[in-house]
Amino acid sequence: MASLAKETLVQKITVVGKVTAKDEVKVVPKSSGKVAQVYVEVGQTVAAGSVLLELENSDLQLTIQKTQIQLDDANRTLERKKQLYERGAITKSDFDTAESAVRTLQVTLDQNRLDLANSQVKSPINGIVASRSINPGEFVSNSSAPFTVVNIDSVEVNASLIESEINYVKPGQEVEVLVTAVSPTPVKGIVSKVSPSASSTDKTYPMWVNIANPDQRLKPGMFAEVTLVTNQLDGVIIVANETIVERNGKKFAFVEDGGKAAGREVKTGLSQEGRTVVLEGLKEGDRLITSGLSAVKDGTPINPKTPKNGTNNSK
Secondary structure, eight states, X not given: OEEOOEEEEEEEEEEEEEEEEEEXXXXXXXXXXXXXXXXXXXXXXXXXXXXXXXXXXXXXXXXXXXXXXHHHHHHXXXXXXXXXXXXXXXXXXXXXXXXXXXXXXXXXXXXXXXXXXXXXXXXXXXXXXXXXXXXXXXXXXXXXXXXXXXEEEEEEEEEEEOTTTGGGOOTTOEEEEEOTTTOSSOEEEEEEEEOSSOOTTTOOEEEEEEEEOTTOOSOTTOEEEEEEEEEEEEEEEEEEGGGOEEETTEEEEEXXXXXXXXXXXXXXXEEETTXXXXXXXXXXXXXXOOSOGGGOOTTOBOOTTSOOXXXXXXX
């Protein structure tokens, strides 16, 4: 027999998802051209602004030098034209033409310098080079991504919820995440996003969970189990499923009353992991009969020396 006490029942669900990098960038060059140097390998840590590759740019450097010389000459010419204009030796149109030439060459020089800067492909984020698909001497275009850089100091688990689960999950909710490839101990995560619309392919609702990953042990592509609390009932009577029997279409539990068995019709609620909440019919302090129930009926004498092999599972 087991003496009943009020307990707390925590109802949970577990969904399976996959670890992804929270920040993942496919790095696309701003310019097309032949690759002169590649400075990184897969797995290498890079900082934001680090040069990943450099295009051949000797022609751009020569163009900048040439444009700079032309601009210097144009500035000298403009200065002479200004003096002449101030003395009335040339027309306003002649002066404007010289001034326009300087502006045009300055714009050209700025563009040349921008083209030279764009010949270097840089990482936009701190992270790790996850993929590289280019080598020196190959041609790269501004429509392809020769590198992928990921930051896994924080990762996400992308999982899916079915319609009966979606309303129990909200952004900001704390969850447990188990990645068996890394550790048998779950880590804490926070629900960051929950889609309000079901996927058109499998009719499930996508969910994302953020996990701090300072040691970078969690890697993109690993499978994860996310356990979420969907309901919690405090101060309720909980019994093992096998202590509830059905007779004549009704549910009963048997308690000891004055040395004899007494059947109590019960109303049950949530059931989880082999245990069920009893909403009506039992109370705290009742001595629940937990064994030999197939032969028990109202009035059956209860042997007080019967071993208590059905102990209470109270926390």
